[in-house]
Amino acid sequence: MALEPVALEPIALEPTAHQPVVHPPGFFGRHGATLACGIAALLLVGIIGGFGAWLIIDRFNRSVELGARTEVSAIGTAVAGALAHQFERAGDYGIPLDKLGGVSEYLTQTARDVRGVARIVLRLSNGQEIRPANDEDGNGDPTRETVFAPIFAGGGNLGQIEVLTDAAELITPLARMRALAALMVGGLALIAALAAATLVGRRLDQRRIEFLAHLDRNAGGNFIRGAVPRVGGHDDVAHAYQALRTGEERMVESRAAVDAYAEELLGVDFDGVLRDRIERTVRELG
CATH class of the missing domain: 1.10.20 (Histone, subunit A)
Structure with a gap:
């Protein structure tokens, strides 16, 4: 009697001591690459972009400050010359400058209306000062530039006009520019972080999870x-x-x-x- 070969049934193998069992990864195992790529992109774009924006704004700030100083110097010279001419006309008519009424209020209003002018003082030849109202410090601010214009009338020097200029009044928008640059760099850094985490990190995590699943299947003998x-x-x-x-x-x-x-x-x-x-x-x- 001829015996037919008997096919061997597939044997389901259980993990033995020498077969490692791959456990399911935890949160950081599933999303570690996503977090790493996002944080790396955020720091990279934030640091490089912030440093680049700082360099650009710093150069622009220096240029603007130089231009503002030149501009306020011209403004102060023009204001001082115009005021000196007005007081010279009063001197030509023989009117003592210290007897003119409303000079202090006029100087205060002029300084308030002209951008870049912080204070205007009329200093007479006898040393007397006619300052703006509520001004007790005179022109002794070392951080600002003072422009002088002499007053000549009747063949003599009646005094001088001192115009204190302030370039900061012309460059105050730079603070808003710095804030806007910081917001732009922060926004770009967030976009780059999301893109890196989504396009690169998530793909790496998916590959890693898939790879571990294949290892787990192999460890089970399948x-x-x-x-x-x-x-x-x-x-x-x-x-x-x-x-x-x-x-x-x-x-x-x-x-x-x-x-x-x-x-x-x-x-x-x-x-x-x-x-x-x-x-x-x-x-x-x-």
């Missing part, structure tokens, strides 16, 4: 040809996928060879003496 996808590139992730794919294909081929050889042995085991030993050997090799 090898499937072609289950590991081909990943292009020359980075470490592509090399890891290629190694896993190659190793799984070799395991499938080895398992197929072992199963084929076992079937051949069972085909000649007419009395069934070797069946238990063959199945145990196949299970151990698996």
Whole structure:
């Protein structure tokens, strides 16, 4: 009586002591690359963009300050000359300048109406000062520039006009520019962080989770040809996928060879003496 070869049933293998069990990754294991890429992009764009914006604004600020100083100097010279001419006309008519009414209020209003002019003082030849109302400090501010215009009338020097200029009044919008630049750099840094986290970090996390899933499947003894996808590139992730794919294909081929050889042995085991030993050997090799 001829005996037909008996096909060996696939044996489900359980992890043994030498087979590592891959546990599901935690939060940082699932989103670590996303967080790392986002934070790296945020810091990189923030630092480089902030430094670049600071350089640009600093150069622009220096240029504006230089132009503002030149402009307020011209404004102060023009105001001082115009006021000196007015007081010279009063001197030509023989009117003492210290007897003129409303001079203090007039100087205060003029300084208030002209941008870049902080204070105007009429200093007479006898040393007397006619200052703006509520001004007790005179023109002794070392951080500002003072422009002088002499007053000549009747063949003599009646005094001088002192115009204190303030370039800061012309460059106050620069503070808003710095705030706007900071907002723009911060916004660009956030956009770059979101883009890096979404386009790069999330993809790396997905590949890592998929890779661990394949490892977990292999650790359970389940090898499937072609289950590991081909990943292009020359980075470490592509090399890891290629190694896993190659190793799984070799395991499938080895398992197929072992199963084929076992079937051949069972085909000649007419009395069934070797069946238990063959199945145990196949299970151990698996």
